[in-house]
Amino acid sequence: MRSVPLLRSAAVLLFGALVLTGCGDSDDSKDDKTQGTPAASGAGTGSGPDAKAFPVTVDSGGAKVTIPAAPKKIVSLAPTATEMLYAIGAGGQVTAVDDQSNFPANAPKTKLSGFKPNVEAISNYTPDLVVTTDDADGVVAALNKLRIPVVLTPAAKTFDDSYAQLNTLGAATGHSREAGEVATKMRADIAAVVAATPKPAKPLTYFHELDNTLFTSTSKTFIGQVYAQFGLKNIADEADKSGSGYPQLSAEALVQADPDLIFLADAKGGGQSAETVAKRPGWDRLKAVRGGGVVALDDDIASRWGPRVVELVRAVADAVTKAGAAKS
Numbered sequence: 001m002r003s004v005p006l007l008r009s010a011a012v013l014l015f016g017a018l019v020l021t022g023c024g025d026s027d028d029s030k031d032d033k034t035q036g037t038p039a040a041s042g043a044g045t046g047s048g049p050d051a052k053a054f055p056v057t058v059d060s061g062g063a064k065v066t067i068p069a070a071p072k073k074i075v076s077l078a079p080t081a082t083e084m085l086y087a088i089g090a091g092g093q094v095t096a097v098d099d100q101s102n103f104p105a106n107a108p109k110t111k112l113s114g115f116k117p118n119v120e121a122i123s124n125y126t127p128d129l130v131v132t133t134d135d136a137d138g139v140v141a142a143l144n145k146l147r148i149p150v151v152l153t154p155a156a157k158t159f160d161d162s163y164a165q166l167n168t169l170g171a172a173t174g175h176s177r178e179a180g181e182v183a184t185k186m187r188a189d190i191a192a193v194v195a196a197t198p199k200p201a202k203p204l205t206y207f208h209e210l211d212n213t214l215f216t217s218t219s220k221t222f223i224g225q226v227y228a229q230f231g232l233k234n235i236a237d238e239a240d241k242s243g244s245g246y247p248q249l250s251a252e253a254l255v256q257a258d259p260d261l262i263f264l265a266d267a268k269g270g271g272q273s274a275e276t277v278a279k280r281p282g283w284d285r286l287k288a289v290r291g292g293g294v295v296a297l298d299d300d301i302a303s304r305w306g307p308r309v310v311e312l313v314r315a316v317a318d319a320v321t322k323a324g325a326a327k328s
Contacts, residue, residue, distance in 0.1 A: 047089060049174025058172045059164075061135070061152030070174040071129035075122055077114035078133040081153050082107055083306035084166055085131065087182050090173040096125045103300065103308070119143060129172060156222045156305040163187065166307075182307055189310045194229045197317040200324030205233045206261040207254060207288075211270055214249040221245040222305050223265075226312055230320045235259050255282045260323055262288040263316070265303065267296035295319045 049070040057066045073095040076082040082101035085094055097107050098114035112121055114132060117139040122130060123146055130143055130150045140150045151172050156162040163183040170179020206227060208216050216236045217223045220243070224234060235257035240247040264272045274294040278284050288294050297315060301308050 049090070049093065050176065051174065053171070053174050053176065056171050058151060058168050060150065060168075061154050063152075065149050065151055065172075067129060067149050067151075067172055069128075071127075071172070073125060073127045074129045074131065074173065075112070075125050075127040076101060076131045077112065077117055077122075077139075078131065078153065079103070079114075079300070080304040080306045081131040081133065081165075081169065083304060083308060084153075084169050084182075085173065087307040088166060088170050088173070088175045088179040090169070090175050093173060095127060096122075119146075123148065131169065131172075157220075158222065158225055159187070159190070159309075161222070162305045162309065165305075186307055186310055190229070190313050193310070193313050193317050197230060197320055198324055199231065200320065203231055203233055204260040204320065204323055205235050205257065206263060207235050207249075207257070207259045208263045209266055209272065210246070211266050212272055212276075214251065214254060215246060216249060218245050218247065223302065226309065226316055229313065230316060232261070232316075232320070251280070251282065255286065258286055259288050259293075260291070261293045261295065261319055262286070263302075263319070264294065264296045265299055268299040270299075272296070291323070293319065293323050 051070045054070050055066055055068045057064050071093055074085065074090065074093045075095060076085055076097045078098065079101045082094070082097045083103055085091060086104050086107065091104070091106070094108065096110045096112055098112045099110065100114065101107055112118070115136060117132070117136055119139060119142040122139075122143065127148055130139075130148055131153060132139065132150060133153055133155060135141075135152065140152065143150050151168065153165045153168065156165065163186065166179045166183045166186075167176070170176040208223060208227070210216055218237045218240045219225075219228060219234045220237075220240070224245075227234065235254070236247055236249055239249055239253065262277065264270075264277070266272045273296055274289070274292075277294050278289050283289055295315065297312065301312050301315075
C-alpha cells in the first residue's frame with residue numbers, strides 16, 4: 001500500500017501506516033547492523049531453498065524480475081512479506097526486516113524503514129533480494145542500480161492476490177513447494193471456518209473501525225472480502241463516494257446506520273475497546289454496544305493479508321456466531 005502518497009487520501013494514508021510502518025522510528029541513520037539477530041533458527045525457517053529452480057523470473061507488481069540464484073540474504077521491507085517469507089520456510093534466508101515487521105518473534109530486529117526506505121542502510125546488509133510492498137521514493141530503481149533485485153508485493157485486494165504473492169515469494173526464494181502448501185492450507189482453513197459458521201436468520205451489518213475518527217474500509221477492500229465470506233453488510237459502502245475503499249464516516253451517520261457488529265482494528269495501537277466505544281456520545285444506544293457486538297481485533301492481523309488472515313476469519317466467525325445466536 002505504498003502507493004499511499006500518490007493517492008493523497010487521508011484514509012489510505014492511515015491504512016498504509018497500519019499496513020506498512022505505523023508510527024515507528026524511521027530514522028535509518030540510527031540503523032545498526034549489530035542489532036540484527038540471526039534468523040537461521042526457530043519456527044518458520046524450514047529447509048533450504050531449491051537451488052535447481054534458479055535462475056527464475058517472477059512477477060513484481062506487474063513487472064518482471066529475474067533472480068539469478070537462490071537468495072542467501074533477503075531484506076524484507078513489509079510486515080506482510082516478512083510473515084509470508086517465514087511461513088513458506090524462507091526465514092533462514094532473511095537477513096533483515098523493516099521496523100514494523102514484528103512477526104514471527106525470531107525475525108531480525110532492525111530500524112530499517114519500509115515507509116521511507118534508506119537505500120544505503122538497506123545495501124549495508126548486502127542483500128541479494130529485497131521484498132517490499134511499494135516503490136517508495138524510487139527504491140526499486142535505486143537498488144537495481146546496485147544490482148540488487150527487488151520483488152514488489154502490493155497490498156492484496158482479494159484472497160487470490162494473497163495466494164499469488166505467496167507463490168511469487170516461493171519461486172523467488174526457492175520454496176515453491178512450501179508456498180503452494182501454505183496457500184492451499186489457507187484456502188482450506190478459511191473455507192472450513194466459513195462452512196462451520198451458522199448463518200444468521202437475518203443478515204447482519206457491521207462497521208470496521210480503522211481509527212477513532214471513524215475512517216473505515218469498504219467491501220471493495222481485502223478486509224471487506226473477509227466479512228463478505230459471512231454475508232455481512234458493510235454500512236460504509238454507500239459513503240465511499242470517491243471509491244477509494246477507505247471513507248470516513250460521521251458519528252451521526254454511524255449512529256443512524258446502527259450496525260449489529262463493530263470491529264475495532266485500533267484496539268492495540270489506538271487503545272479502543274468495547275468500554276471506550278460505549279462512552280462515545282450516543283453510542284450507548286447502538287445495537288452492537290448494547291448486545292455485546294463490539295469486537296476488539298489484533299491490529300496487526302487485521303491489517304496484513306498474509307497467512308495469519310485465517311485468524312482474522314476465525315475472529316469474525318466467532319462474532320457472527322454470537323450475534324446470530326442473539327438474534328434467533
